[in-house]
Each structure stands twice: as C-alpha cells, then as structure tokens.
Amino acid sequence: MIKDEQPLKPEPLVEGVDYYLENGYMVFTAHFLLKRGQCCGSGCRHCPYRVKKEKK
Secondary structure: OOOOOOOOOOOOOOEOOOEEEEOOEEEEOHHHHHHHOOOOOOOOOOOOOOOOOOOO
C-alpha cells in the first residue's frame, strides 16, 4: 500500500437496490451481485454468473 493511501471502505447496502427482504431474509439483487464481481457458489436466486438449467 502506498504511504498516503487509505484502505477502501465497503459501500453501505441500499434496500430495494442491492437487496430486498423476503420472509425475514435478505435476498441480493443481480445489481449487487454484479458489483461484487464474481459468483460465490451459493446458488443465489438472482446470480447473473451462473448458467440457468434448461427445462426438458
């Protein structure tokens, strides 16, 4: 790290933009998941990185 450089602080989450509440759980939106930059492998409902399974 450069001497005068400050560590990055995470941006606060915005309800309705980054997530919404459903039955007491936070559900992350595709907008938030794209900002995160990679798939976490947890099977998130709105994951823009995973390929959806085709119905037979």
